[in-house]
Amino acid sequence: MQIGKDVRRFARPLNMTCACVYGGSGVANQITELKRGVEIVVCTPGRMIDILVTSGGKITNMRRVTYLVLDEADRMFDMGFEPQIMRITSNIRPDRQTVMFSATFPRQVEVLAKRVLDNPVEIQVGGRSVVNKDIDQYVEIRPEEERFLRMLEILGEWYEKGKILIFVSSQEQCDNLFRDLLKVGYPCLSLHGGKDQSDRESTINDFKQDVCNLLVATSIAARGLDVKELVLVVNYDTPNHHEDYVHRVGRTGRAGNKGTAITFISQEDDKYAPDLVKALKESGVPIPADLQAMATVFGEKRKAGTAHAHGSGFGGTGFKFDTNEEESRRQQRRLTAREYGGGHEEEAAGSDGEGEDGAITRAAPPGFRGAGDITMAQPAADLPPEALAQIKAAQEKAKLLSQQAAAGMRPMMSMAPQMEPTSAVVAAAQAAASQIAQKAGMPASAIPNPGVQRAAMLASSWGLGMEDPDKPHFEARLDINDFPQHSRWKVTHKDSMAAINELTGAAVTTKGRYYKPGIQLPEGEQRLFLLIEGPTELSVKKAKDEIKRILEETTERVFRRDGPSTGRYSIM
Known part of the structure; x- marks a missing residue:
């Protein structure tokens, strides 16, 4: 809109017309202007592509x-x-003239931009x-x-x-600072995405037309905003990369005018200090x-490996998602897993989250105990050394016989699963192990049951109950105990739940029980919550966001329904 306004001022003496095409506003008026005929179009890529493909390209080209x-x-x-820009440029005549403007142009982005030049x-x-x-x-x-407090001192001098x-760095911080400034008597505006x-x-029009001289904004206002008589820029939160600092500070001191920029930085933001030193x-x-x-200390931390530099704010190759x-x-x-001596790779990999309530964590898929997994039910410390030696020998013998039985069973299982070959061998091994266990004073439960052994062998041969150990598994928890009853229902x-599963591919399970707020939980009990599980972190995040949306919308309707009734009143 700002560019369109300036273009019209120059185009009017030449009898040229200009149209602004951008998202977030009604498309009907924009289509009407284009059909009427224009010489100049100021647009955003997404909305321009929408108009180009509307009605089979009959509106404009x-x-x-x-x-x-x-x-x-x-x-x-x-x-x-970049894909949208390439689509637009590929439909323009090749003998066009192309001009690019920017206050910053990193080398890695410049290589990409030169493809259209x-x-x-x-x-x-x-x-x-x-x-x-x-x-x-x-x-x-x-x-x-x-x-x-320092901000109030600056405003007292410059207002x-x-x-x-x-x-500021975020929308939440923008709203908070906007509210705090209003509380202390400074009229201001706020702007964020x-x-x-x-x-x-x-908001931008009010700021430009002197309705209010103080604006709190995120980096959405760092580029392209041209405001006359803007004398001071304050970086309340430190810019997170060099280019962002250049564009923020560049809102003042334009067209030969003088300007001032003040930037706050804390010890926790020391990773941004080298960028500020470079800019100065x-x-x-x-x-x-x-x-x-501060910049020197951070550089030493980087060399020692105790700190990492932040990203440049540009580019990034991302994941290739290929087999390699x-x-x-x-x-x-x-x-x-081998380095730490762990038996399972999933356990060595650990979880991707911190495991707190609501965080998305990576969980190890449950395995299935194989035929040879024979464990002691009685603590070893309670038995004499001679008994331990006999038990160990019996376990090794039973394990060897079980493995031989399982090896002979697999080819036969494919033809006749109902058969139980080599059961005599397994029974003999179980009997021998049981006798040795009784002599040593061990309970019979220390030796695996033959039925359990056969079930394990069947599952192992048919591939039942075994999950891919390399297949990732993510989960998150969302408490719903304190929401209204209708929202929980x-x-x-x-x-x-079926709609969420179909939309995201994640499974949602209800866990715990509902307890009224303030009630002491019995030992071992948990309040009502949802367990969200999915194959990817993205699927779990989508499911969690969708559940939050349903809860918020339903809760809002409940409060609106249960709120005080309203009516029409006439003023006498």
């Missing part, structure tokens, strides 16, 4: 496009828009990923608990000088001694 401009081109290719010419204004010289930059080391933009498109548009050094600003010391990668993963798990109904 790209055959007469001669000039293509990509603003913030690095993020266009990095944030998942032919003999490109690069023009640098200032420097690559460098903060404007007209901006005064300050970095303060402030813990979380000191930042708000009357012009517009102020405060950046959780708001509707219309709310975002009205490249723009020729003196580096505070405490910030330089899967085999490499399995091999690594086998080596880890809705989410545990068989239709809801």
Whole structure:
């Protein structure tokens, strides 16, 4: 919208028309403008593709496009828009002229962008990923608990000088700071991706038109926002990569004007200190001694292997999901299991989560005890050494005979499963082991039952009860005990569980019992919760999100139904 507004100002004297095509608003008016005929279209890739494929491509096409401009081109290719950009450019005439703009352009993204260019010419204004010289930059080391008071000091000094933009790291932090500033008497606006498109548009317009001079925003406002008389930018939360810092600070000091940027950083955010040092050094600003010391200490931690650098914010190859990668993963798990002396690879692999309530963890699939797994039911410490030696010899003999019996049984099982060959051998082994156990004073339960042995052999030969040891298994827990009765009934109904299973591939099981809030739980009992199990972490996460959605919607309807009744009132 901002670009469209500026384009119309230049196009009006030339009798050229411009249309803005973007998501989050009504598509009917945009289609009407395109059908009426325009010379310039300012669009987002997703909505433009939607219009191009609507009605079989009869609304508009790209055959007469001669000039293509990509603003913030690095993020266009990095944030998942690359397939959409390639689809659009492939439908434009090959003799077009293409122009890309961005304040930052990492090398790895530049290689991808050059695929749509032919003999490109690069023009640098200032420097690559460098903060404007007209901006005064300050970095303060402030813990979380000191930042708000320092923010009030800054507002007391700058509030009357012009517009102020405060950046935070998350939507929740944005809403919290917005609320706290209102409580202390500072009128302000908030902007983040959780708001509707219309709310975002009205917020930006109010900020530009001096309705309110203070805006709290996430990094959604770091790119492209051009506001006159913006004199101060405050990074309340430290930017998580170098390019984000450059774009945030670049909202001030535009078009030859002076600006100021203040950044807060704490000891917990020391991994971002090298980026701040780099930005200050490249723009020729003196580096505070405490910030330089923090960056140096973090560099030493990296060399020692006790800390890891954060991502650049760009790119990433992701998983290939091919056989080589899967085999490499399995091999690594086998080596880890062998190194720690564990019997099962699943146990050595451990869990991917921390195991707390609600976290998605990786669980070992239950195995099936084989025919040769003979265990002692009586503690070994209670028996004399002579008895232990006799028991061990009997166990070895029984195990050997059982294995021989199982080996002879497998080929015959395929033809006649109902037969029980070599049962005499197994019985003889059991009898011999039982006699030795009785002499040693062991209970008869210490020797496996022949029926259990045969069942184990059958399961082993037919592949029953055995799960693939390399097959991953994820699970998560979601407490539902404190939700209203109707919400609990809705989410545990068989239709809801079947729909969740069909949608996500995860299985949901009801566990525990319902207890009223405040009641002491009996020993060994658990409150009502759902156990979500799935083959992948993504399936478990999707199922958990879907269950939360059902609970929230049902609870909202219950509160609305049970709330106070409303009516019409007339004012006399």
